[in-house]
Amino acid sequence: MTIICRIVMIMLLSTLIPTSPVAALEVRVGVLRVDYQTQLPTSRYDLRPEDLGFAGGILANEDNQTTGTFLGIEFGVEYMASAPEEAEATLDRMMADGIDLLVVMAGSDDLLMLADRAGEQRLLLNAAARDMGLRDGQCRTNVLHVAPSLAMLTDAVTQFAMWKKWTGLFLIHGSNPADQALADAYRRSAQKFGAEIVEERIFEDTGGSRRTDTGHVLVQRQIPVFTQGARAHDAVIAADSSDVFGLYLPYHIWDPRPVLGSGGLRPVTFHPAHEAWGATQFQRRFEKLAGRFVQEGDYEVWLSLRVIGEAVIRTNSADPAVLREYMLSDAFELAAFKGRKVTFRPWNGQLRQPIILTDSRLTVSVSPQEGYLHQRSTLDTLGLDEPETACTAFK
Amino acid sequence: MKLAIITALALLLSPPALANKVYVSNEKSNTITVIDSTSWEVLEEFPAGNRPRGIGISPDGQHLYVCASDDDTVRVFDAETYQELWTLPSGPDPELFTLHPSGNPLYVANEDDNLVTVVDTEKRVVIAEIPVGVEPEGMAISPDSRFVINTSETTNMAHFIDTDDYKIKHNILVDQRPRYAVYTDDGSKLFVSSEIGGTVSVIDPLKDGGPELTSKIGFEVAGIQPEWLQPVGMKVTSDNKWLFVALGPANRIAVIDVEKNAVKDYILVGQRVWQLAFTPDQKYLITTNGNSNDVTIIDVDAQKAIKSVQVGQQPWGVVVAPDK
Numbered sequence: 013m014t015i016i017c018r019i020v021m022i023m024l025l026s027t028l029i030p031t032s033p034v035a036a037l038e039v040r041v042g043v044l045r046v047d048y049q050t051q052l053p054t055s056r057y058d059l060r061p062e063d064l065g066f067a068g069g070i071l072a073n074e075d076n077q078t079t080g081t082f083l084g085i086e087f088g089v090e091y092m093a094s095a096p097e098e099a100e101a102t103l104d105r106m107m108a109d110g111i112d113l114l115v116v117m118a119g120s121d122d123l124l125m126l127a128d129r130a131g132e133q134r135l136l137l138n139a140a141a142r143d144m145g146l147r148d149g150q151c152r153t154n155v156l157h158v159a160p161s162l163a164m165l166t167d168a169v170t171q172f173a174m175w176k177k178w179t180g181l182f183l184i185h186g187s188n189p190a191d192q193a194l195a196d197a198y199r200r201s202a203q204k205f206g207a208e209i210v211e212e213r214i215f216e217d218t219g220g221s222r223r224t225d226t227g228h229v230l231v232q233r234q235i236p237v238f239t240q241g242a243r244a245h246d247a248v249i250a251a252d253s254s255d256v257f258g259l260y261l262p263y264h265i266w267d268p269r270p271v272l273g274s275g276g277l278r279p280v281t282f283h284p285a286h287e288a289w290g291a292t293q294f295q296r297r298f299e300k301l302a303g304r305f306v307q308e309g310d311y312e313v314w315l316s317l318r319v320i321g322e323a324v325i326r327t328n329s330a331d332p333a334v335l336r337e338y339m340l341s342d343a344f345e346l347a348a349f350k351g352r353k354v355t356f357r358p359w360n361g362q363l364r365q366p367i368i369l370t371d372s373r374l375t376v377s378v379s380p381q382e383g384y385l386h387q388r389s390t391l392d393t394l395g396l397d398e399p400e401t402a403c404t405a406f407k
Numbered sequence: 408m409k410l411a412i413i414t415a416l417a418l419l420l421s422p423p424a425l426a427n428k429v430y431v432s433n434e435k436s437n438t439i440t441v442i443d444s445t446s447w448e449v450l451e452e453f454p455a456g457n458r459p460r461g462i463g464i465s466p467d468g469q470h471l472y473v474c475a476s477d478d479d480t481v482r483v484f485d486a487e488t489y490q491e492l493w494t495l496p497s498g499p500d501p502e503l504f505t506l507h508p509s510g511n512p513l514y515v516a517n518e519d520d521n522l523v524t525v526v527d528t529e530k531r532v533v534i535a536e537i538p539v540g541v542e543p544e545g546m547a548i549s550p551d552s553r554f555v556i557n558t559s560e561t562t563n564m565a566h567f568i569d570t571d572d573y574k575i576k577h578n579i580l581v582d583q584r585p586r587y588a589v590y591t592d593d594g595s596k597l598f599v600s601s602e603i604g605g606t607v608s609v610i611d612p613l614k615d616g617g618p619e620l621t622s623k624i625g626f627e628v629a630g631i632q633p634e635w636l637q638p639v640g641m642k643v644t645s646d647n648k649w650l651f652v653a654l655g656p657a658n659r660i661a662v663i664d665v666e667k668n669a670v671k672d673y674i675l676v677g678q679r680v681w682q683l684a685f686t687p688d689q690k691y692l693i694t695t696n697g698n699s700n701d702v703t704i705i706d707v708d709a710q711k712a713i714k715s716v717q718v719g720q721q722p723w724g725v726v727v728a729p730d731k
Contacts, residue, residue: 074541075541075561075562078521078540078541078559078562079540079541079562079563079564082540082562082564082566082575082578083578083580166589180435284690290518290542290560290584293500293518293519293542294520297519325580326580330492345582345583346583346604347560347561347563347583347584347602347603347604352603352634352635353603353604353605353634383630389632389633389634390632390634391634
């Protein structure tokens with residue numbers, strides 16, 4: 013075996029000053045959440061807490077402030093929830109208040125509107141929107157994406173299916189535009205990794221209430237019929253952004269096959285049973301603070317504020333331009349309870365991160381899967397790689 | 408995967424050494440495996456509470472201290488009979504600790520509460536609780552006992568805690584997720600390993616005007632993804648010449664020339680190598696390999712792995728009894 017030994021030595025300019033009692037630097041961040049009219053979720057586990065995202069922000073700010081106390085940095089966060097039609101005015105108020113670092117939980121259209129209104133002298137971190145366009149032709153210089161893209165999620169699922177040799181996929185997708193976009197991402201992933209989509213069906217969203225007393229009786233009759241007679245397949249992929257049918261598929265589909273995607277094995281940024289790589293400490297801290305289990309939105313806001321905190325701590329600056337440059341540089345790295353550092357892709361501002369696959373009880377696996385290699389980082393086997401993106405704002 | 412074994416010869420040629428007991432904490436099987444340091448045979452495996460991780464021994468070799476992380480306590484065992492004697496109040500989820508060279512007190516990192524707890528090992532009471540950064544983990548004490556070092560995994564700092572007044576006197580920022588800290592025996596250098604950052608920070612603790620980060624050591628092994636080069640446990644030889652660094656999922660020990668701050672070699676060991684311990688004569692270094700359920704014995708002078716010994720499930724920590 014050939015082992016090359018080499019050392020990388022980085023001499024550092026030691027500019028750190030030990031504990032100073034007076035805050036030498038003040039950093040203020042705004043967390044803006046746009047609340048849309050939504051239906052009840054299919055599962056009560058997915059009920060939306062009032063403090064969704066904000067609770068993650070409070071925890072992150074405590075984490076940042078603990079470090080800040082040792083370094084003389086004062087971190088403050090302002091939390092705003094807003095209806096879609098008020099989002100612009102809410103942003104204006106926050107900007108007038110002197111906030112120029114923002115974490116945004118909003119749909120992609122609103123995120124673009126807010127980014128353009130905020131202007132290039134401010135920095136926005138996307139902690140919710142997964143749409144491809146934001147990382148592609150519609151990317152904005154002043155928006156970095158902590159939330160993963162759809163392609164990162166579908167690549168994570170497809171890599172796992174391929175690792176299991178489940179190469180023949182039966183894709184069932186919803187009828188709304190968001191479901192179609194997710195289905196597109198699965199088609200792209202299948203092509204990327206050599207899986208074959210042997211059959212596709214559309215599950216129409218016909219509306220109706222989410223809650224009926226014995227709905228499972230009907231589901232048990234409807235789903236087998238709906239999935240009957242599909243071409244031979246190894247696994248079923250559910251593309252159901254609208255939360256209409258994905259959770260109904262496991263056990264009910266005609267052929268006994270595993271379900272992945274919006275039901276069965278789901279790709280997530282985080283979930284409350286994740287314990288690997290020290291995550292137990294995160295879960296305990298979060299539950300103590302919020303009195304409930306963590307949701308993806310909380311983790312994504314937590315991570316966004318930690319990204320800002322880390323950049324502030326290393327640069328000793330609160331200037332959005334300085335922070336953005338540092339975040340996109342090779343020097344930036346952050347631990348995120350996922351076993352390896354998370355960093356940004358300089359070509360479209362997307363945070364590289366492992367994606368957890370969960371059966372909603374445990375971490376079943378974490379993608380990228382073994383054997384998927386990349387010349388830069390194996391994390392770049394998930395999502396849009398540099399040659400694939402139409403984003404030019406970062407050039 | 409098994410290592411090539413050249414043990415028999417190597418052992419026959421060595422001068423007769425004192426037999427010392429090697430204690431390995433098995434995180435998953437909730438036990439301690441006891442190994443004889445001359446025959447490298449397993450002598451015993453005994454229960455040690457829930458999720459035993461950090462492990463240490465009193466200077467007189469009588470008491471074995473084990474962080475039973477899921478029991479929120481430090482269990483104290485008779486090192487000869489393996490009977491549990493008593494527990495020490497450690498604070499919640501203790502993971503690693505360091506003992507004062509005199510054997511008292513014990514300094515424990517409590518990951519959940521962002522505290523370092525100081526425990527009197529004789530009176531079995533908490534003497535002090537020191538607020539530190541988020542998720543404290545690595546613990547070390549300077550050879551002159553003036554400072555206890557704690558590393559905090561999310562704050563990414565090494566905190567210098569004064570052992571007289573339990574106040575933090577200095578903080579040094581290091582790379583992501585600092586796991587372990589160790590001094591050279593002469594006190595001239597302090598090393599801090601950053602698991603996610605993939606580096607070992609070299610700190611001059613005696614610098615005029617306070618401790619200073621002087622350099623960082625990185626790792627590179629052909630055929631291994633850089634993100635899996637994750638430095639964790641470390642030990643430095645008492646002649647201050649060689650630093651051994653466990654590289655976790657890279658399944659290797661890095662051998663670092665302390666004077667040059669440079670990697671000299673990598674030694675292939677078991678899977679997910681985590682913590683290290685020397686025999687008292689420093690002829691051998693024992694590594695715990697969490698995912699292959701064994702320990703690797705390294706010949707320190709030859710800088711070669713000579714044997715692996717099967718232990719319990721997911722070995723985590725290791726300590727060797729002092730000479731009697």
